Amino acid sequence: MRYLFWNTHNNKNINELIAKLVKNKNVDIVILAEYEANREDLLNKLNGDNAFISFYNEGADNIYIIGQVRQVSPCDQDKHYSIHIINNNVILCAVHLPSRLYDNSEERRKSYAHKIINSIERLEAEKNISDTIIVGDFNSNPFEPSCIYANCFNAIPTYIDAKKGTRIYADEHYKMFYNPMWNLLGDFYGVPGTFYQGGGNIDGLYWHMIDQVIFRPSMYYGFKKESLEIITKISDVNLLDEKQRPNEDVSDHLPILFEIEEVGYEQNNK
C-alpha cells in the first residue's frame, strides 16, 4: 500500500497536482492536512480508473483522507488527529498537531501525543491489531520530546532497538514506534526536510522534518525503504522555489511518500 501525506497549506488550486502525484506514484491512500480545495473535484480527478473513497472523519477538521481500500472503520476523531482501521488489520492515525508557528509549546504537542498513544494502545488491544502507522504534520522534529519521549510517541531511529517492542522507563513499559525519517535528516542526500523556517530563534534549524511517518516495528519487513521520499517535483512542477525552499505558491510543506506492503509483516520476529 502506497501512502502520500501532504500539508497543502490551504491552497485551493492544488487538486491537479495531487491527482498527478497520486497517478504518477500509484498512491493508494492520500492523507491531506490544511486541505481547502474542492473534495468532490479531487475525487472526480482521481476516479477515472481508480476507486477512491473518502474516509469518514467528522471532528477531525484539518485532515482529509481518501483511499482505495476494501474496508475502513472510523475510530477516534479530534481537531488534531484522525484514527481509522483499514481492512481490519492496520490502524492508521493521521495527525496535524498544534502549530510551532503560532503555539510554540512542545508541551501541548506532548499532551496530544499522550492522548493519541492512549487511544491507539486501547484499539490495538481491543482489536488485536499490532500494525499501526502514524503519519502527518507532527509539528515536531524526529528528535524533539513529543516524538521521542517514552510516554509520547516513543519513536526510535533504529529498527534493531525498536523491534524490542517496549522500553522501560521509571518502572513502566512503553511500546515503541520505528521512525524512518531520521534517515532523511541532513543535507547529504536530497532536500534536508519538509518545511523551512527562518533561523531567527535560538534553536533555529532552518529546515525541519515535521512531516513524518512512524510505524510499529512489526511492519518493518513490509516497509519499502527506497519508497520513503520527500517529493520536490510533480511532473514539470517544481515544489521548491529559486532558493531551493518549499515554494509557498504551492505549499510551505513538501509531501512525503512511502510504501508498506501487508505481506512480510510476520517476518518481524526473525
Added chain:
Amino acid sequence: MNKIINNKSFVFDADNIKMPLVILEEKSNVVRSVTKGYVIAEVKEYDGPIESYEIIAPAENLSRVLSSNFGSVDIQDKLGEQNGSTIKYEFYLTSKVMKDYKFRIMFIEYGIGGYPVKLVLEQGISDEFQNKDDSEYIVELNSREEFEDAIDRILNTQRVLDIMQSLINIGISNDKRSIF
C-alpha cells in the same frame, strides 16, 4: 445553653450533592433521546493522563523531593484530596452504526467531594467555548451549577451539534440502505 452548630446552615438537598458523573450520565440520556438513538454519548472511567505531565525517573524523583523547591506546593492548585485520590472520566460521542467511532468531548477529573471539577476540553470545542483559537483547554468549575451550565453550553456548541447531525445523517442513510 451552648449552641455550637447552627443546624440551619446544613443543606440536605440531594441535587446539591449530585456528582459530576451522575450529571454526565443524565446528559447522555438526553443526547440519546433528542437524537432518536442515532448518537450515543458515553461516560467511561479513564486511567491515563488527561493533560500534559512529565514522568520522573526514580533517581530524578528523589533529587526533586530533596530539593527545597519541590516541597512547596500550593494547596489551592490541587483538585480534591491532597493524597491525589481523584477520579477521571472521558465523555465522548459515538454512533449507533459506527461502533468504533469516537469523538471525545472532554475529560473530567474530581475528588471525593465532587467539586471543584476539572474539565479538559477537546481543542475545537474549547476554542468555540472561549471564542479564541488555540485557547487554554483546561477549565476548573467550583460547583454543581457551574458544571451543569458548562455541560449544557458545551453540548450546544456548533461543533458538537454539527458532529451530532453528521452522525444522525449517517445513521439514517444506513437505515435506508437496510430497508431497500
